[in-house]
Amino acid sequence: MSVYKEFLLLKRDFGGLVILFVMPLVLIITVTLIQDSTFKSISDAKIPILLVDYDKGNVSKTVFDNLQKSNIFTVVTKIDNKLITESLAKEAVFAGKYQMAIIIPEKLSADLQNKIDQNVQKIVNSFGMSDTLAKSDNTKVVNQKEVKLYFDPAVQMSFKNAVMSSIDKMISQIETKSIYATFQDQLGDGTVSFEQNSFISFKEIMPKINDKEIKPNSVQHNVPAWTLFAIFFIIIPLSINIVKEKTQGTFIRLRTNPVSNSIVLAGKTITYLIICMIQFYMMVAVAIFLFPHLGLPALNVEGHLFMMSVVALFTGFAAIGFGILLGTIAKTSEQSAPFGATSVIILAAIGGVWVPVFAMSKFMQIVAKSSPMNWGLNAFYDVLLRNGTISAILPEIGLLFLFFIITTAIALLYEKKKRGV
Amino acid sequence: MKTLIQILKLSKIYKDAEMYSLDDFSLSINEGQIFGLLGPNGAGKTTLISMLCGLVKPTSGSFLINNFTYANNGDDIKKIIGVVPQEYALYPTLTARENLMYFGSMYGLKGDNLKEKVIESLDLLGLLKFADKRIETFSGGMKRRVNLIAGILHNPKILFLDEPTVGVDVQSKNVVIDYLKQLNKNGTTIIYTSHHLSEAQDFCTDIAILDRGKIYAQGTPKHLIASIENARNLEDVYISLTGKELRDDI
Numbered sequence A: 001m002s003v004y005k006e007f008l009l010l011k012r013d014f015g016g017l018v019i020l021f022v023m024p025l026v027l028i029i030t031v032t033l034i035q036d037s038t039f040k041s042i043s044d045a046k047i048p049i050l051l052v053d054y055d056k057g058n059v060s061k062t063v064f065d066n067l068q069k070s071n072i073f074t075v076v077t078k079i080d081n082k083l084i085t086e087s088l089a090k091e092a093v094f095a096g097k098y099q100m101a102i103i104i105p106e107k108l109s110a111d112l113q114n115k116i117d118q119n120v121q122k123i124v125n126s127f128g129m130s131d132t133l134a135k136s137d138n139t140k141v142v143n144q145k146e147v148k149l150y151f152d153p154a155v156q157m158s159f160k161n162a163v164m165s166s167i168d169k170m171i172s173q174i175e176t177k178s179i180y181a182t183f184q185d186q187l188g189d190g191t192v193s194f195e196q197n198s199f200i201s202f203k204e205i206m207p208k209i210n211d212k213e214i215k216p217n218s219v220q221h222n223v224p225a226w227t228l229f230a231i232f233f234i235i236i237p238l239s240i241n242i243v244k245e246k247t248q249g250t251f252i253r254l255r256t257n258p259v260s261n262s263i264v265l266a267g268k269t270i271t272y273l274i275i276c277m278i279q280f281y282m283m284v285a286v287a288i289f290l291f292p293h294l295g296l297p298a299l300n301v302e303g304h305l306f307m308m309s310v311v312a313l314f315t316g317f318a319a320i321g322f323g324i325l326l327g328t329i330a331k332t333s334e335q336s337a338p339f340g341a342t343s344v345i346i347l348a349a350i351g352g353v354w355v356p357v358f359a360m361s362k363f364m365q366i367v368a369k370s371s372p373m374n375w376g377l378n379a380f381y382d383v384l385l386r387n388g389t390i391s392a393i394l395p396e397i398g399l400l401f402l403f404f405i406i407t408t409a410i411a412l413l414y415e416k417k418k419r420g421v
Numbered sequence B: 001m002k003t004l005i006q007i008l009k010l011s012k013i014y015k016d017a018e019m020y021s022l023d024d025f026s027l028s029i030n031e032g033q034i035f036g037l038l039g040p041n042g043a044g045k046t047t048l049i050s051m052l053c054g055l056v057k058p059t060s061g062s063f064l065i066n067n068f069t070y071a072n073n074g075d076d077i078k079k080i081i082g083v084v085p086q087e088y089a090l091y092p093t094l095t096a097r098e099n100l101m102y103f104g105s106m107y108g109l110k111g112d113n114l115k116e117k118v119i120e121s122l123d124l125l126g127l128l129k130f131a132d133k134r135i136e137t138f139s140g141g142m143k144r145r146v147n148l149i150a151g152i153l154h155n156p157k158i159l160f161l162d163e164p165t166v167g168v169d170v171q172s173k174n175v176v177i178d179y180l181k182q183l184n185k186n187g188t189t190i191i192y193t194s195h196h197l198s199e200a201q202d203f204c205t206d207i208a209i210l211d212r213g214k215i216y217a218q219g220t221p222k223h224l225i226a227s228i229e230n231a232r233n234l235e236d237v238y239i240s241l242t243g244k245e246l247r248d249d250i
Helices: A002-011 A013-039 A058-069 A086-094 A109-128 A157-187 A220-234 A235-248 A249-257 A261-294 A304-329 A333-351 A362-368 A372-384 A390-419 B044-053 B069-078 B096-105 B109-123 B142-153 B170-185 B195-204 B221-227 B234-242
Strands: A048-054 A073-076 A100-104 A150-152 B003-012 B022-030 B034-038 B060-064 B081-084 B158-162 B189-194 B206-211 B216-218
Touching: A002 A013, A002 A058, A002 A235, A002 A261, A002 B096, A013 A220, A013 A235, A013 A261, A013 B022, A048 A058, A048 A086, A058 A100, A058 A109, A058 A157, A086 A100, A086 A150, A109 A157, A150 A157, A157 B170, A157 B189, A220 A261, A220 A304, A220 A333, A220 A372, A220 B189, A235 A261, A235 A304, A235 A333, A249 A261, A249 B081, A261 A304, A261 A390, A304 A333, A304 A372, A304 A390, A304 B206, A333 A362, A333 B189, A372 A390, B003 B044, B022 B189, B022 B216, B034 B044, B034 B195, B044 B060, B044 B158, B044 B189, B069 B081, B081 B142, B096 B109, B096 B142, B109 B142, B142 B158, B142 B170, B170 B189, B170 B195, B189 B195, B195 B234, B206 B234, B216 B221, B216 B234, B221 B234
Parallel strands: A048 A073, A048 A100, B034 B189, B034 B206, B081 B158, B158 B189
Antiparallel strands: A100 A150, B003 B022, B003 B060, B206 B216
């Protein structure tokens, strides 16, 4: 009867239903679309960057060509049909009109070649081969050159670091190629050529299921993380439900009848668990069937749905425990709703929903391990990305259930201490 | 007559309060009585009822209900009491029938027995045609009547009523009072608080006038009126005992 009553109450609360079922879907679609486009190399997602070329040599040409080929950037060299100067680029970037500008200094190509020539000649001389080789001007002092980068102050550090590292790599490759070419010029008789491709390459080995590689994509990462986030938002309607009972007076009836508070809470737990599971299956269904129509990869749950359901169930338990505790302690919904929303965001942040836990400071990594959202996220990743079995997720789902038991027990004790006779 | 409620030196002081809400309070209530607890705001009426219903912990003292204590036989007490609080303790978005079915089920009533009991009670209090309307659409008087039914569906031996007729029209009040009298005739002992002194004078078999957590006078309405010189009714007794100054409490 308790479960039926809770369902009736929810059914007649339109705002509550929207929060419970529509908002999680909007959240998961929006976040996945945004995060997917961040990583996807599609032409309409290219980032325009300003290139100011004072060099007009090989180096600047190579930088330009590589950036154009990168599929991430479009290179802008003119604004309003005027060649961009450094001061114009600086102004445009600092005003947020462009995210970055690269300033290639004058004579970079020539000075780089001079420096390499001098270094190669020194090496060759040390082998006593100077007489047979073409001479270069060894006395000219070549100062170190600086490629300037301007970033929009609003650009995030991670993006900045990624761009800087790719430009650094590009310049190193240009330097290496120039060194090889100079050696070839100095030593070769026209028939010798150096292999200029990288000797060392990288190959990522993916985990396999049934001899099929599992290739994680943004959907495989995002859907579990944001599903977890949405499930935890059940804290808000649940805590409001409990607070309302106190303010409406129905709580008096519930406390003065022979049914214990734990039975009443069990009724709420069952109801909200069913809602959590409906939310979960709706989000999974959207990720499987709707995402491909939005240009996103479909969520691959092949062989994982049961285990994912287990994780969702225990995540639901943890969220409900927290909601019961919050609803019991809060005196008004003005207290419980903002506190619930903020704490879900904090739990998500420390749980690794936005920033991976391994990228956090040592202290925050320890804190992250105490977040139920982190336990849930790890369990989801174990199942979906690491092909884990039930024994792999047992510690995490155990912790999630323990969290439910502890929070509910505190709520029951608090209630008993405060009101009981 | 059997004593149903025995209160011994009961005291209650709330956290941060300067005065005791109940101060060394003793009282006996017998089976079959309609016992009125009357007094100005802050007299301790609601605190006393809340303690007897198991909602508030006493600071000191004790009480027995049907020879049970909450510490040892809490569930036994809860089975034999009915509570009608001052607030409309109902779910506004549920219908009258849904509310009553739910609260009735909490007392172990179920199936056809519960359904019939709900229909019968709604009919007796003139609400049957509104059974499937949501409580939020009801007037104050209608809510009061549903609030009352929710407390008596399980035929309690003892019924606690905290201002059951506050804010209702005369017609609703008469229906409620008549229904309560019938319940009492059928064996339910009633403990009642009110600010309607004429209503209490007609309705109660016994009355205690409380102020500042203590009993100032106790007896039948007739006895109380007779005990004060020139008193014509219960209001005269009440004013004579509790004074005329305002009792604005926070």
